[in-house]
Amino acid sequence: MNRFEFIETSLKRNIAVIELNRPRQLNSLNRKMVNEIVVAMEEFDRDENVRVIVLTGKGRSFSAGADIDEMMDDNPVSLEQLNQFADWDRFALIKKPILGAVKGFVFGGGFELALCCDLLIASIGTEFSFPEVGLGVMPGAGGTQRLTKLVGRTKALEWLWTGERISAETALKHGVINKIVAPELLMEETMKLAERLANQPLLSVRLIKDSVNKAVDYPLYEGMQYERKNFYLLFASQDQKEGMNAFVEKRKPNYKGK
Amino acid sequence: MFETIRYDVKDGIAWLYLNRPDKLNAFIAQMNREVKDAIKAATFDEQVRCIVISGEGRAFCSGQDLAEVDENMDHGQVLRDHYGPMIKQIRQCEKPIVAAVNGVAAGAGFSLALACDFRIVSERASFLNAFIHVGLIPDSGNLYYLTKLVGHAKALELSILGEKVSATDAVALGLANRLIPLDLWDEEVSAFAANLSTLPTKAIGLIKRSLKFATELTFEDYLEQEAQAQRIAGLTIDHREGIHAFMEKRKPVFSGQ
Numbered sequence: 291m292n293r294f295e296f297i298e299t300s301l302k303r304n305i306a307v308i309e310l311n312r313p314r315q316l317n318s319l320n321r322k323m324v325n326e327i328v329v330a331m332e333e334f335d336r337d338e339n340v341r342v343i344v345l346t347g348k349g350r351s352f353s354a355g356a357d358i359d360e361m362m363d364d365n366p367v368s369l370e371q372l373n374q375f376a377d378w379d380r381f382a383l384i385k386k387p388i389l390g391a392v393k394g395f396v397f398g399g400g401f402e403l404a405l406c407c408d409l410l411i412a413s414i415g416t417e418f419s420f421p422e423v424g425l426g427v428m429p430g431a432g433g434t435q436r437l438t439k440l441v442g443r444t445k446a447l448e449w450l451w452t453g454e455r456i457s458a459e460t461a462l463k464h465g466v467i468n469k470i471v472a473p474e475l476l477m478e479e480t481m482k483l484a485e486r487l488a489n490q491p492l493l494s495v496r497l498i499k500d501s502v503n504k505a506v507d508y509p510l511y512e513g514m515q516y517e518r519k520n521f522y523l524l525f526a527s528q529d530q531k532e533g534m535n536a537f538v539e540k541r542k543p544n545y546k547g548k
Numbered sequence: 549m550f551e552t553i554r555y556d557v558k559d560g561i562a563w564l565y566l567n568r569p570d571k572l573n574a575f576i577a578q579m580n581r582e583v584k585d586a587i588k589a590a591t592f593d594e595q596v597r598c599i600v601i602s603g604e605g606r607a608f609c610s611g612q613d614l615a616e617v618d619e620n621m622d623h624g625q626v627l628r629d630h631y632g633p634m635i636k637q638i639r640q641c642e643k644p645i646v647a648a649v650n651g652v653a654a655g656a657g658f659s660l661a662l663a664c665d666f667r668i669v670s671e672r673a674s675f676l677n678a679f680i681h682v683g684l685i686p687d688s689g690n691l692y693y694l695t696k697l698v699g700h701a702k703a704l705e706l707s708i709l710g711e712k713v714s715a716t717d718a719v720a721l722g723l724a725n726r727l728i729p730l731d732l733w734d735e736e737v738s739a740f741a742a743n744l745s746t747l748p749t750k751a752i753g754l755i756k757r758s759l760k761f762a763t764e765l766t767f768e769d770y771l772e773q774e775a776q777a778q779r780i781a782g783l784t785i786d787h788r789e790g791i792h793a794f795m796e797k798r799k800p801v802f803s804g805q
Contacts, residue, residue, distance in 0.1 A: 472776040
């Protein structure tokens with residue numbers, strides 16, 4: 291039974307899939323939908339059977355942006371009291387790998403949601419854009435921050451100011467996405483990568499994400515110290531013993547995720 | 549629905565006729581838009597398995613209608629707004645597109661023919677990169693396609709000297725795939741399109757896609773895309789039909805699925 295209104299979730303062989311499910315509205319994001327996504331993600335993050343989380347959208351587009359009708363009549367006070375973006379902060383706390391499979395339009399809030407993923411696979415023909423400027427506003431759910439950290443100030447300003455559409459090829463060139471695949475095989479290729487990650491030693495994958503995220507926010511020296519602690523921590527795991535023993539004994543390791 | 553073109557779908561073939569015969573089917577902005585819209589419609593129409601573009605009257609297309617050109621016009625913007633979107637729509641289409649060149653194809657009319665997958669020409673057809681005669685450069689993707697078809701040296705010659713290429717020379721140059729005698733024109737164009745419309749349509753689309761990758765990607769990346777394309781082709785009903793027909797020693801009947 292699906293207890294969510296705007297998304298659909300499923301779990302198959304350690305891989306959780308969250309699908310945006312408003313295809314007729316090109317998966318435009320409303321507040322309840324964002325909340326559902328983050329709630330589902332947090333549940334999967336705590337679920338021992340889940341190793342990787344895949345985020346995608348039903349229909350032809352990943353998401354064409356935020357639901358404009360919902361916020362048209364808002365004012366600064368109502369927005370401050372609503373504090374809707376607090377839900378978005380929670381995406382950054384997910385510890386398991388999040389794989390985004392995107393296609394069609396990835397605009398505005400949809401682009402911001404995609405930027406919350408750790409890795410992105412895009413169909414041929416996917417277009418990204420921050421069109422907020424054309425509506426007299428700007429991204430509010432991390433767009434100016436996450437995009438800038440990814441592509442640098444120069445490109446971020448150009449794209450945010452003009453609102454122009456960014457092709458998958460350009461997005462790939464600037465490191466926004468990891469690869470471009472045939473539209474027919476978007477899910478197949480994404481699941482292949484998800485399975486590959488699911489088969490890696492779980493704690494390594496987890497602490498690598500934790501450390502790489504610190505590299506984005508910390509000064510180098512602090513980051514190096516943080517990395518070191520995580521490196522040491524992995525020596526408390528069974529998988530470290532198994533991995534190194536298997537290497538020395540020239541056999542395939544059998545990881546337990548512990 | 550259309551005013552400057554005629555568009556009909558019949559037996560799996562979309563027929564798109566440029567329809568301004570008194571102007572030798574010269575382009576105006578509306579015709580750019582209508583060609584784009586018709587190609588888009590054919591792309592999404594599941595009945596359509598082949599598209600034919602031809603011209604009403606004695607010309608295929610004489611290029612930009614000079615009556616619409618004025619001295620203050622920004623030529624670059626005209627391309628971005630009108631010709632570019634039309635040519636891009638053609639390039640995005642994964643169904644086979646045939647230019648049935650019934651008469652002169654000059655300027656952007658030549659470019660339109662070049663953007664198609666096949667050019668079959670009547671004895672009356674000719675190609676002319678006329679841009680140089682008004683001090684402009686070949687546009688609407690013209691040189692992009694031309695250099696691939698005839699090579700750098702010939703593309704340069706045709707563009708700088710601006711000499712007319714006859715139907716016979718077009719075939720010799722590799723510009724045209726087939727020359728059709730006048731009295732057999734309608735019949736053979738139909739037969740050519742009918743054949744295309746019975747081939748494995750999905751595989752055709754994947755071949756078109758892969759050929760684009762062949763010029764855009766590094767070899768390593770190309771091989772990865774090739775593997776994906778073959779995976780998709782391997783999943784089609786037409787692939788299974790082809791194998792079964794071969795085993796059963798009969799002719800395959802492809803559905804395009």
